[in-house]
Amino acid sequence: MEKTMVSRRSFLRASVIAGGGMMLAYYIEPLEKALAAPALPQFGPPVTLLPASFITIAPDGAITIMAKNPEIGQGVKVMLPMLIAEELDADWNAVEIEQADLIPEKYGSQIAGGSTATPTNWVPMRQLGAQCRAMLIAAAAENWGVPASECTTSPSHVHHEGSKRTASYGELSAKAASMPVPDPKTLKMKDPKDYRIIGHTQANPDIKKIVSGKPLFGIDHTMPGMLYANFEKCPVFGGKVSSANLDEIKTQPGIRYAFVVEPGPDPSALAGGVAIVADYWYQARHARDNVLKVVWDEGPTAKQGTDTYNATAEDLAKKDPGQTLRKDGDAEAVFAGLGVKVVEASYSYPFLSHVPLEPMNCSASFKDGKLELWAPSQIPSGGVAQAAAALGISQKDITLHLTRIGGGFGRRLTNDYVVEAAYIAKQVGVPIKLLWTREQDMGHDFYRPAGYHNLKGAVDASGKIVAWRNHFVTFGENGRFAQSAGLSGEEFPSRFVPNFSQLASMMPSGVPMGAMRAPGSNAIAFVMQSFIDELAHAAGRDPLQFRLDLLAQTPLPPAAPPPGTPVAFAPVAFDGPRMAKVLTTVGERSGWGKTKLPANTAMGVAFHFSHRGYFAEVAEVHVSKDNAIRVNKAWVVGDIGSVGAINPGAAQNISQGAVIEGMSHTMGYEITIDKGRAVQSNFHQYPPLRLTEAPKEIDIFFVKSDNPPTGLGEPALPPMIPAITNAIFTASGKRIRSLPIEPQGYSWA
Amino acid sequence: MAYKLTVNGEPHTVDVPEGTPLLWVIRDVIGLHGTKYGCGMALCGCCTVHINGEATRSCTTAIQNAAGKHVTTLEGLSADGTHPVQLAWEEIDVPQCGYCQAGQIMSASALLAKNPHPTDADIDAAMDGNICRCGTYLRIRKAIHRASEIAAKQSAKAPAAAAHS
Ligand code: FES
Ligand code: FES
Numbered sequence: 001m002e003k004t005m006v007s008r009r010s011f012l013r014a015s016v017i018a019g020g021g022m023m024l025a026y027y028i029e030p031l032e033k034a035l036a037a038p039a040l041p042q043f044g045p046p047v048t049l050l051p052a053s054f055i056t057i058a059p060d061g062a063i064t065i066m067a068k069n070p071e072i073g074q075g076v077k078v079m080l081p082m083l084i085a086e087e088l089d090a091d092w093n094a095v096e097i098e099q100a101d102l103i104p105e106k107y108g109s110q111i112a113g114g115s116t117a118t119p120t121n122w123v124p125m126r127q128l129g130a131q132c133r134a135m136l137i138a139a140a141a142e143n144w145g146v147p148a149s150e151c152t153t154s155p156s157h158v159h160h161e162g163s164k165r166t167a168s169y170g171e172l173s174a175k176a177a178s179m180p181v182p183d184p185k186t187l188k189m190k191d192p193k194d195y196r197i198i199g200h201t202q203a204n205p206d207i208k209k210i211v212s213g214k215p216l217f218g219i220d221h222t223m224p225g226m227l228y229a230n231f232e233k234c235p236v237f238g239g240k241v242s243s244a245n246l247d248e249i250k251t252q253p254g255i256r257y258a259f260v261v262e263p264g265p266d267p268s269a270l271a272g273g274v275a276i277v278a279d280y281w282y283q284a285r286h287a288r289d290n291v292l293k294v295v296w297d298e299g300p301t302a303k304q305g306t307d308t309y310n311a312t313a314e315d316l317a318k319k320d321p322g323q324t325l326r327k328d329g330d331a332e333a334v335f336a337g338l339g340v341k342v343v344e345a346s347y348s349y350p351f352l353s354h355v356p357l358e359p360m361n362c363s364a365s366f367k368d369g370k371l372e373l374w375a376p377s378q379i380p381s382g383g384v385a386q387a388a389a390a391l392g393i394s395q396k397d398i399t400l401h402l403t404r405i406g407g408g409f410g411r412r413l414t415n416d417y418v419v420e421a422a423y424i425a426k427q428v429g430v431p432i433k434l435l436w437t438r439e440q441d442m443g444h445d446f447y448r449p450a451g452y453h454n455l456k457g458a459v460d461a462s463g464k465i466v467a468w469r470n471h472f473v474t475f476g477e478n479g480r481f482a483q484s485a486g487l488s489g490e491e492f493p494s495r496f497v498p499n500f501s502q503l504a505s506m507m508p509s510g511v512p513m514g515a516m517r518a519p520g521s522n523a524i525a526f527v528m529q530s531f532i533d534e535l536a537h538a539a540g541r542d543p544l545q546f547r548l549d550l551l552a553q554t555p556l557p558p559a560a561p562p563p564g565t566p567v568a569f570a571p572v573a574f575d576g577p578r579m580a581k582v583l584t585t586v587g588e589r590s591g592w593g594k595t596k597l598p599a600n601t602a603m604g605v606a607f608h609f610s611h612r613g614y615f616a617e618v619a620e621v622h623v624s625k626d627n628a629i630r631v632n633k634a635w636v637v638g639d640i641g642s643v644g645a646i647n648p649g650a651a652q653n654i655s656q657g658a659v660i661e662g663m664s665h666t667m668g669y670e671i672t673i674d675k676g677r678a679v680q681s682n683f684h685q686y687p688p689l690r691l692t693e694a695p696k697e698i699d700i701f702f703v704k705s706d707n708p709p710t711g712l713g714e715p716a717l718p719p720m721i722p723a724i725t726n727a728i729f730t731a732s733g734k735r736i737r738s739l740p741i742e743p744q745g746y747s748w749a
Numbered sequence: 750m751a752y753k754l755t756v757n758g759e760p761h762t763v764d765v766p767e768g769t770p771l772l773w774v775i776r777d778v779i780g781l782h783g784t785k786y787g788c789g790m791a792l793c794g795c796c797t798v799h800i801n802g803e804a805t806r807s808c809t810t811a812i813q814n815a816a817g818k819h820v821t822t823l824e825g826l827s828a829d830g831t832h833p834v835q836l837a838w839e840e841i842d843v844p845q846c847g848y849c850q851a852g853q854i855m856s857a858s859a860l861l862a863k864n865p866h867p868t869d870a871d872i873d874a875a876m877d878g879n880i881c882r883c884g885t886y887l888r889i890r891k892a893i894h895r896a897s898e899i900a901a902k903q904s905a906k907a908p909a910a911a912a913h914s
Binding site: 074201203204207211214217222280355356358359404409437438649650653656659661682690691698 | 869
């Protein structure tokens with residue numbers, strides 16, 4: 001039994017990588033490495049982006065800019081057009097933003113994941129704006145018979161100072177369109193001090209529609225003659241239907257179709273289950289809830305559960321690690337030697353579900369061999385590739401429209417619901433909208449993997465960390481980590497401790513796993529920054545100063561990139577001084593060590609580097625006698641490059657959201673697996689933070705550094721969890737070593 | 750079964766089985782998509798509407814319990830997006846993904862209709878049933894205070910126009 005499972009999982013992973021779900025692997029890889037994979041359908045072939053694909057200027061001066069990436073609440077729908085408009089020197093008030101369909105030949109990569117939109121588009125989007133501006137100038141110069149080099153622009157206008165002439169972009173647009181597209185390398189970009197749009201808060205372009213309830217989201221899409229679908233999958237991951245009472249289902253009010261779907265070759269794209277299609281969605285749901293009876297072939301995962309994983313992890317921790325991820329010096333010799341204080345601790349964290357508030361859905365219409373999709377997907381090209389494979393049609397016969405998305409968090413990097421909608425639409429030959437219930441969403445996620453870390457560290461008499469060993473127990477097999485379950489040998493404090501071992505062992509699992517906002521980091525920061533805190537306290541040092549001292553060490557060289565990696569694609573190494581700067585700044589802003597706090601109240605500090613962003617955070621926490629917790633205030637300081645935040649208002653909003661999400665992880669988020677299925681089913685068992693529990697203030701600040709701008713969707717999240725748990729320790733003396741804390745007797749005050 | 754109800758001032762007769770949640774009548778039968786589905790168990794507040802002025806979770810309100818009543822959805826809060834709560838939400842730029850915001854706005858507008866100058870504690874009590882997965886809570890608090898100011902100004906200017914929803 002065990003053997004079959006192993007081979008099935010290996011196959012699954014291979015096919016996921018081939019089929020478009022590769023984004024999950026990509027998501028945790030350094031950016032350059034990901035970009036070095038142009039052979040994958042999501043990225044390539046590299047396309048030349050043309051200004052005409054993105055920018056339309058009407059004779060009346062109205063400017064339409066296409067927003068190419070999926071909008072999941074991260075603010076990309078305004079951010080990318082801001083980059084274009086800045087170098088175009090557009091009048092921002094004249095700009096309308098339009099969501100693009102999925103057309104990679106025209107728009108290049110269209111992905112919401114890995115905090116990649118900023119670093120990958122910072123140059124190309126500004127170049128498009130600059131090219132278009134140059135074409136407008138060329139048109140004016142030709143009209144006026146003056147050299148283009150003598151022309152300047154002000155918002156949406158070209159000027160020639162010498163002849164005192166001015167023309168609006170609207171007047172020039174028709175002629176500009178016939179001008180040659182200049183080589184972007186020949187164009188001079190704006191001096192950042194002249195930015196009028198970048199670095200200034202710009203509003204959400206959908207705000208009016210959102211506040212007035214206009215249809216915007218995937219779930220709101222309708223089509224003439226549309227039917228509504230639900231898809232019930234085996235509660236045990238990887239199971240399939242043996243039999244179902246389809247005839248009885250078909251007698252229920254409004255039910256038009258009910259049929260069994262066999263699992264596809266890639267079950268992470270199309271799993272086995274029962275499709276129910278009705279006049280209205282609630283009829284399908286009602287039949288599913290009250291009438292549907294399925295005999296499932298549950299498969300081997302039904303034998304697995306959190307208990308078995310915990311026991312296996314405990315066992316593996318005692319054995320020799322399967323893999324050495326990095327080794328410097330000899331940590332074991334230091335632990336055995338004299339003159340050091342040794343601390344040992346085990347940390348763990350659970351599986352998590354993403355729970356974006358808009359449940360999984362997709363609308364699909366299949367007609368004359370062609371498929372049209374309205375898909376709230378973070379990686380729509382993956383959905384197209386997988387739908388084409390599942391339906392046996394060419395990707396060219398699929399059109400995909402991007403909708404606004406009610407939250408992503410990494411859940412929608414997997415396109416199972418897109419493939420299901422496509423499959424059902426083809427079966428019934430009528431346009432359908434597939435919608436999952438919340439219970440199906442929580443029960444059929446690609447979960448943030450649970451993990452176990454067994455740590456040992458030593459500080460010397462001067463209070464310096466001299467040795468560190470981490471034996472990480474995680475999921476995977478045949479030497480390969482499960483999706484999003486890996487750990488890099490370079491993870492901090494790697495390179496900053498002379499005797500350092502990062503080791504890993506793995507166990508197989510049938511639970512589907514995937515990336516969740518700040519994958520890997522969202523759990524690793526808790527472990528590393530908590531254990532660093534333990535060592536600081538063991539050394540009798542202030543936790544913030546202890547960290548600054550650690551960051552001031554001369555780092556060992558980073559590991560060589562895998563053989564054959566082009567130099568430009570080497571992973572980014574952790575930069576101590578950049579982190580020290582944000583850490584010092586958060587200390588100043590929070591009044592660390594200087595503020596007199598009430599009884600049972602303390603500050604905790606933590607930092608983490610992920611997605612090229614450096615973040616240090618402080619939480620001020622009150623812990624009552626009966627372990628009721630209140631986060632009074634939180635401070636976030638980030639370094640995401642030279643402009644601080646491209647859109648400061650949106651940056652503040654999502655960074656505050658990252659703090660709120662970190663609080664949810666800390667207190668109550670936990671998916672437990674029993675008999676191969678998720679135990680939790682809805683928000684009463686898996687509670688996102690509520691307004692009452694939110695801090696009154698969350699201070700967000702960005703330092704500017706001499707680095708190109710990088711992404712913000714993720715890196716603000718990881719440090720908040722250990723900042724809170726470290727504060728709990730200082731306030732109450734209780735060290736938190738596993739998440740979440742609610743089962744350990746804590747609650748929000 | 751045919752049920753009569755008023756939605757955003759318009760009379761509707763809907764033919765759905767007893768027990769059908771009001772949410773799905775509003776979304777799929779009447780075709781107004783502003784009201785959202787998030788949990789179906791009165792846990793998230795996405796589906797909040799006003800029934801005879803009271804903020805109510807439409808996902809757990811059976812159609813027979815809404816029959817004969819006045820239902821207001823986000824679309825009916827104002828004709829042109831100028832309800833004080835909508836204006837404040839726009840000014841503060843509250844949303845991230847935006848999915849929860851219909852419910853947030855309906856809970857906030859019901860609160861302000863009864864309590865034009867709520868304290869933070871009043872806001873906490875009225876808004877605790879509305880989850881924002883993206884975590885826009887600080888802006889929600891701020892926007893409710895702002896809406897209260899806008900409403901005060903609107904009613905000072907035009908007392909008759911203040912009787913929204
Ligand atoms: S959908 Fe009604 S409260 Fe969640
Ligand atoms: S804005 Fe996304 S759930 Fe509230």
